[in-house]
Amino acid sequence: MRLSRFYLPTLKETPGDAQIASHRFMLRAGMIRQQAAGIYAWLPLGLRVLRKIEAIVREEQDRAGAVEMLMPTIQPANLWQESGRYDAYGPEMLRIEDRSGREMLYGPTNEEMITEIVRAGTRSYKQLPLMLYHVQWKFRDELRPRFGVMRGREFLMKDTYSFDLTPEDARRSYLKMFVAYLRTFERMGVRAVPVRADPGPIGGDLSHEFVLLTENGESEVFLHKGLADLPAPGVDTDFGGDLEPLFAERTSLYARTDEMHDEGLWAEVGEADRTTLKGIEVGHIFYFGNKYSEPMGAKVQGPDGQEHEIEMGSYGIGVSRLVGAIIEAHNDEAGPIWPVPVAPFHCGVVNLKAGDAEADAACEALVAELEGQGVEVLYDDTGDRAGEKFARMDLIGLPYAVTVGPRGLKEGKVEVKTRATGEKQEVALADAASMIAERVRDALAVR
Known part of the structure; x- marks a missing residue:
């Protein structure tokens, strides 16, 4: 590509509202341009990085057995009313009406919609297990959008949803995504460690964040040093095999952000093995059982002839957020230092x-x-x-x-x-x- 034919509107001066390295460099390098608070146009250079990240995410999702689809950005409110989350979600949800007065919303996440899709087409346990994913733009009306693409209102996410007959099957799906995430971030040239997480409004009792370790992260991470040194699972990983030992190896060592930090458990870690770093959340996985299938009536007939509510999990990666996070992890005073796999x-x-x-x-x-x-x-x-x-x-x-x-x-x-x-x-x-x-x-x- 000849630069004389490429659109690369670089800036010599840093815009005054750009507070962190990724925001400064993405604006100065002509990767993005702000169109409204927390909403950015992706210019050619930035789009090339975004597409590289998407491609790696897709390859590892496919490798783990997930199947790609695409759901719309605009969702009918009645699905969220079915699940009980419509009134509970809060002002971050952008609520709108169409010209006929029907209540709609710009989707901040897709648990309700995917539950409706699967309940409409799944009748038997023989159709399970199932993992579906999409890469789609989302909108959350943040009160104070800041830090560029790191905390914008419109953002690109990869969401995977798993559907299983039993909690044991659902755990196997969870472990597949856990391993896929370790491989995904490693392939991008960054190390993201799994930490115990609060499920938040998604729900469930089994949840991990994947945190990219940087000097300028948004969260404090309390970490056993040995965890950061463990290699990522190899390309020959058998996703149909027993992933419990690998999961246990990655979760037995202490790793928590400040919001889940436990001083009592931290004290049990030897002083020589402790480190406290900064981190940026780039992925989050959840197992939440029948939180959505129960109120929305998503059931299948089991081998016993009875109806069973489907066990579900969801697994997100912040695709556009990763562009900023990788810059935060790899930069100097002159600009970003792109790892080869995601370089424009x-x-x-x-x-x-x-x-x-x-x-x-x-x-x-x-x-x-x-x-x-x-x-x-x-x-x-x-x-x-x-x-x-x-x-x-x-x-x-x-x-x-x-x-x-x-x-x-x-x-x-x-x-x-x-x-x-x-x-x-x-x-x-x-x-x-x-x-x-x-x-x-x-x-x-x-x-």
Whole structure:
């Protein structure tokens, strides 16, 4: 992609209301633009990151056995009246009427709608277990939307819902999602630890948050050090097997946010094993039994010939929130430092003398070679000054940047910068594409 044809409205100055790194850099790097309080347009660079995150989420949901669908953003109020949550949810729900006076709402979550869909098409226990998911925009009318996409009013969520005959079956579904979440965040280049959580308005008595550990998180996390060092489950994980040992390994060590912290249990952790960090919630999973199936009449006929209320769980990942959270975990004073799997482009190519025949030809050949080896490239072919080009590459945070200029070309060399370390290497032009492609392939390999 040529930068001269790409829409990248970067800002030199930070808007005054941007208080945290992710909000500052997303605005300055031209990833988003605010349209109203807590509501953002996703510009091309930001959308590319959002789509990368979506793709990883989908792949791991599919791997765990969930099936994708899509539910509408606008929901009829009568479904929420059936469950009893319509009046209880609070002012965060945007309530509206259509032109015929029917009560509607902009969905903040989808438990009621998915329950109605499944009860209409599921009659027998033989149709269970079932896991359905969608990736959809939601709206919660936050009183004080802030921190950019980290606490906006409109946001993109992945929601999975599980349906089982018995509590034992429902627990197996819960464990599948637990493992899928560990793999999902690991593939994005971040470490999110599972912590005991308050189910809140969703309900239930088994719930975990997945918290991304950062220096500038919104919650304080009390953590056994050993938990942060456990590797993610591998690609060969058998989702049809016994996941209890893996679950026990991840939940037996103390891990709680400040709202669920227990000083008595914390005191039992050896002092050398304690650490207190900051964290950002990026996922939340719940098992809530028949909280929705009972009032809404979602039943199936069991093997005993009797009707049984379906056991349910729900599992959310904040897709748009993750864009900000990853920046909070990976940035420096110049901008984001994108992990390769979620970077908008893998590599930038900077032409220091656009319009020079030799430099143009070398850059175009390098771009073609990189793209031929599967590397996504943003080619800075503009006539801007070198300092502007370098600052822009740092601001958008691409994992690698190759600088091509007349002086280096005389010696057949280019400069390769690794954004994560700041390391700069002089590399033979003939070797640059293969070197970067190998690094990118290694970073993208699903393990």
